[in-house]
Amino acid sequence: MNRVFNFSAGPAMLPQEVLERAQKEMLDWGGNGTSVMEISHRGKEFMALATQSEETLRGLLSIPANYEVLFLQGGASLQFSMIPHNLMRGKADYLNTGVWSKKAIAAAKGYGVVNVAASSENTKFTSIPAPETWDLDPQASYVHYTPNETIGGVEFHFIPETGEVPLVADMSSTLLSRPIEVSRYGLIYAGAQKNIGPAGLTIVIVRKDLLGHAITSGPLMLDYKIHAENQSMYNTPPTYSWYIASLVFEWLEKNGGLVAMAEVNRKKSEKLYSYIDGSGFYKNPVELSCRSWMNVPFTLPRTEMDIDFLEGAKKVSLLALKGHKLVGGMRASLYNAMPETGVDALIEYMKAFSARHGEG
Ligand code: PMP
Numbered sequence: 184m185n186r187v188f189n190f191s192a193g194p195a196m197l198p199q200e201v202l203e204r205a206q207k208e209m210l211d212w213g214g215n216g217t218s219v220m221e222i223s224h225r226g227k228e229f230m231a232l233a234t235q236s237e238e239t240l241r242g243l244l245s246i247p248a249n250y251e252v253l254f255l256q257g258g259a260s261l262q263f264s265m266i267p268h269n270l271m272r273g274k275a276d277y278l279n280t281g282v283w284s285k286k287a288i289a290a291a292k293g294y295g296v297v298n299v300a301a302s303s304e305n306t307k308f309t310s311i312p313a314p315e316t317w318d319l320d321p322q323a324s325y326v327h328y329t330p331n332e333t334i335g336g337v338e339f340h341f342i343p344e345t346g347e348v349p350l351v352a353d354m355s356s357t358l359l360s361r362p363i364e365v366s367r368y369g370l371i372y373a374g375a376q377k378n379i380g381p382a383g384l385t386i387v388i389v390r391k392d393l394l395g396h397a398i399t400s401g402p403l404m405l406d407y408k409i410h411a412e413n414q415s416m417y418n419t420p421p422t423y424s425w426y427i428a429s430l431v432f433e434w435l436e437k438n439g440g441l442v443a444m445a446e447v448n449r450k451k452s453e454k455l456y457s458y459i460d461g462s463g464f465y466k467n468p469v470e471l472s473c474r475s476w477m478n479v480p481f482t483l484p485r486t487e488m489d490i491d492f493l494e495g496a497k498k499v500s501l502l503a504l505k506g507h508k509l510v511g512g513m514r515a516s517l518y519n520a521m522p523e524t525g526v527d528a529l530i531e532y533m534k535a536f537s538a539r540h541g542e543g
Contacts, residue, residue: 185500186199186500187500187501187502188500188501188502188521188524188525188528188529189502189503189521190501190502190503190504190514190515190516190517190521190525190529191502191503191516192333192334192356192377192478192503192507192514192516193333193355193356193374193376193377193382193516193518194376194381194382195376195377195378195516195518195520196518196520196521197380197381197427197431197520198431198434198519198520199520200434201427201430201431201434204430205426205427205430212426213228215228219232219422219423219426220422220423220426222422224416224419224420224422225416229422232425232426232429233254233414233415233416233420233425235429236254236425236428236429236432237252237254239429239432239433239436240252240386240432242436243359243432243435243436243440243441244359244362244363244365244388244441245362245365246365246388247365247366249390249391249392250365250388250389250390250391251387251388251389251391251394251407251411252386252387252388253386253387253388253389253407253410253411253415254384254385254386254415254420254421254425254428255384255385255386255387255410255415255420256383256384256385256420256421257385258374258382258385259283259353259355259372259373259374259385260286260290260374261385262353262372262385262387263286263287263289263290263291264290264291264294264405265387265405265407266287266291266325266327266351266370266372267290267291267293267294267295268294268397268398268401268405268406269393269394269396269397269398269405269406269407270324270325270349270351270369270370270393270396271291271294271295271324271325272295272324272396273295273296273322273324274295274296274297274298274320274322274323274324275291275295275296275297275298275323275324275325275326275327276298276299276300276318276319276320276323276325276326276327276345276348277291277297277298277299277300277326277327277328278299278300278301278302278312278317278326278327278328278329278343279299279301279302279303279304280301280302280303280308280311280328280329280332280335280337280339281303281308281329281332281334281335281337282308282332282334282335282507282509283329283332283333283334283353283355284327284328284329284332284353287327287329287353291327294398295324298318298320298323300317300318300319300320300326301316301317301318303337306470307468308332308335308337309335309337309468309469309470310337310469310470310473311337311339311470311472311473314341314343314344317343319345319348321346321347321348323348324348324349325348325349325350325351325369325370326343326345326348326349326350326351327351327352327353328343328350328351328352328353329352329353330352330353330354330357331354331355331356331357331475331476331477331478332356332475332478333355333356333377333477333478333516334478334480334507334509334510334514335469335480335510336467336469336474336475336477336478336479336480336514337469337473337474337475338357338473338474338475338476338477339473340472340473342364342367342368349368349369349370349390349393350367350368350369351368351369351370351371351372352368352370352371352372353372353373354371354372354373355372355373355374355377356373356377356378356475356477356478356516356518357373357378357476357477358371358373358378358379358386359378359379359431359435359441359444359519360378360441360444360445360448360476360477360518360519361441361442361444361445361448361449361476362440362441362442362445365388368388368390369389369390369393370387370388370389370390370393371386371387371388371389372385372386372387372388373385373386375424375428377477377516377518378431378477378518378519378520379428379431380424380425380427380428380430380431381423381424381427381428382424383421383423383424384420384421384424384425384428386428387407387410389407389411391411393407394407394408394411395408403417404417404418435519444519447519447523448476448477448517448519449476450523451476451517451521451523451526452474452475452476452477452479452517454523454526454527454530455479455515455517455526455529455530456474456479458530458533458534459479459481459533462533462534462537464483464484464533464537464540465481465482465483465533465537466481466482467479467480467481467482468480468482476517477516477517477518478514478515478516478517479514479515479516479517480506480507480510480512480513480514481512481513481514481515482506482511482512482513483512483513484540486511486512488540489505489511489512489513492504492513492536493505493513495532495536496529496532499528499532500528501525501528501529501532503516504529515529
């Protein structure tokens with residue numbers, strides 16, 4: 184079997200141990216003589232998995248008791264609408280630092296006044312505006328931001344200070360990559376398909392006092408309170424994705440939790456940035472202070488080299504390095520499941536490629 188190093192931005196690679204365990208349990212999960220995806224979500228077996236997985240996740244992130252954890256569907260994109268649906272009272276502040284921020288802003292517009300308190304669009308989203316320049320409104324219902332912009336490779340290495348105004352964070356491409364201070368946030372959400380598990384599951388961590396304020400005329404399915412009251416089982420949850428996520432949580436716990444993960448993730452990204460910066464061949468456009476640990480975009484000296492680079496990479500089992508079409512070039516995503524040896528293999532290949540092209 185030839186498992187490749189998969190640098191996909193998402194759905195992304197999962198820990199091999201998790202996949203092997205899922206394979207082993209496929210036909211007979213927990214001695215039940217059936218796979219986990221063939222049983223009722225309301226039965227005691229799946230309910231036990233749901234309870235245990237929430238407990239493990241709470242432990243990993245040290246989630247305080249005054250927060251609900253919801254296991255939902257609809258991806259992070261549905262959260263772009265659910266957040267204003269539940270929280271917007273007239274107006275909200277948004278930080279615009281990339282493609283995903285923009286999408287969140289677009290979805291919120293129908294719900295009230297959206298104040299773009301800061302934007303880095305003028306730098307083509309390669310920076311984060313200095314907090315002193317943000318035009319935050321103390322009367323806003325919440326402040327929304329994207330701690331890690333998956334496409335631009337831009338990351339906040341600090342938590343925005345918003346006073347009494349709840350902070351809402353799209354952590355799709357960063358949740359579980361390191362410890363976070365949950366109590367600084369009103370709401371955190373993430374699509375699962377990067378560090379958490381397969382697509383189909385969306386995690387929402389929300390402070391309890393923010394529940395129960397949804398627009399009453401809208402669909403009940405968009406109301407966080409309904410999901411909280413029903414332990415995320417108001418309708419059928421994505422049971423198989425939830426199960427895989429539960430295995431990922433266990434894997435994280437067994438491997439030293441998020442402190443250990445942070446150390447490895449920092450090291451992997453530093454290695455790659457340091458090679459890129461010193462290469463004189465590859466370039467990363469993002470300001471040093473806000474480079475992402477998770478998604479590392481880089482360009483080659485000429486775009487005509489891109490196809491050759493990607494084809495050669497595939498031949499040495501380095502997959503999915505093509506950058507997003509809006510940014511171009513390459514992008515290496517280094518989520519939790521990417522081992523340091525994957526980064527080493529990528530750097531070796533990049534060295535060989537630049538040597539072959541006589542410019543490095
Ligand atoms: N926000 C961020 C930061 C993302 O990276 C993505 C997906 N790449 C999304 C939102 C959209 O997620 P989904 O496809 O789960 O709706």
